[in-house]
Amino acid sequence: MAIPHDQPIVDTMIGFPMRDPKATYGFITKQTKDAESGKLKMPAGYMFKDVPDQADEPEHPDPIAVTLGQMDAHGVSTGLVGVRSEDGKRAVTEFPDRFAGCLSVDPNKGMDAIREIVSAHAEFGIKAVDVFPAGTHPQVAINDKKMYPVYAKCVELGLPVFVCAGIPGPRVPFEPQKVEYIDEVMFDFPELVMVTRHGCEPWVDLAVKLMLKWPNLYYSTSAFAPKYYPREIIDYANSRGAEKVIYAGYYPMGLSLERIMKELPNVPLKDDVWPKFLHDNAKRVLKLT
Numbered sequence: 001m002a003i004p005h006d007q008p009i010v011d012t013m014i015g016f017p018m019r020d021p022k023a024t025y026g027f028i029t030k031q032t033k034d035a036e037s038g039k040l041k042m043p044a045g046y047m048f049k050d051v052p053d054q055a056d057e058p059e060h061p062d063p064i065a066v067t068l069g070q071m072d073a074h075g076v077s078t079g080l081v082g083v084r085s086e087d088g089k090r091a092v093t094e095f096p097d098r099f100a101g102c103l104s105v106d107p108n109k110g111m112d113a114i115r116e117i118v119s120a121h122a123e124f125g126i127k128a129v130d131v132f133p134a135g136t137h138p139q140v141a142i143n144d145k146k147m148y149p150v151y152a153k154c155v156e157l158g159l160p161v162f163v164c165a166g167i168p169g170p171r172v173p174f175e176p177q178k179v180e181y182i183d184e185v186m187f188d189f190p191e192l193v194m195v196t197r198h199g200c201e202p203w204v205d206l207a208v209k210l211m212l213k214w215p216n217l218y219y220s221t222s223a224f225a226p227k228y229y230p231r232e233i234i235d236y237a238n239s240r241g242a243e244k245v246i247y248a249g250y251y252p253m254g255l256s257l258e259r260i261m262k263e264l265p266n267v268p269l270k271d272d273v274w275p276k277f278l279h280d281n282a283k284r285v286l287k288l289t
Helices: 063-074 086-094 111-124 145-157 181-188 204-213 231-237 257-266 274-286
Strands: 009-011 076-082 099-104 128-131 161-164 194-197 217-220
Touching: 009 274, 063 076, 063 086, 063 257, 076 086, 076 274, 086 099, 086 111, 099 111, 111 145, 128 145, 145 161, 145 181, 181 194, 181 204, 204 217, 204 231
Parallel strands: 009 076, 076 099, 099 128, 128 161, 161 194, 194 217
Antiparallel strands: none
């Protein structure tokens, strides 16, 4: 059950050291009401030990170079990065063999959100769209009618959508991210490829049942240190779900690649599951060449 030697890794959630973390996380902290959230390194920082330092000084090295160095050191061949920031845009433009673009979308923006998807697809060749239902303001549930134009455009462009599901880390209401809402979306959009992010807890059993039910529904391990991967997901990957579970990290938001790669070999995946989990499934879903 060991990770294959020299196995390339596709990380479906990676980023760059932030020039201004407080501004980056402002969309969340403006919604929280507790005193602690605004003081944390990141809004869910109470859940993580040793949150990686961020690049908030002008003299800090190029954030893209920092992330590339981390990727090279830990065997990550390709990273899925957001293209909202200038660093993300530059990364997918200058290093298209190492970075694939993903556009974060706010469904509250209506048709403007759809135009943003079309523009990012044309200009940056984005490979995916992502939505944080509990982080939108006002919040937009996974099955809300405001989401449907986003899903429809993703189907039209052949893009998967990554959606946070389960209890969110930041101290905002969880209702928009109930895993049960995914069932209605997959029923209405059978061609949509959806990948859940951030664990689906405490409804992991339900997430597994829905992946068995819906062929285009996947699970990614973002924001979870490998030692905390849900047992239900490991069992599913080792049985009927070998094609459905996708590796994702959380660097630099909450986890270092060093910690992830140190813990990863202890995950009890079967030998034939490792290449699918670390590379093949993401390559297929993102249509990477």
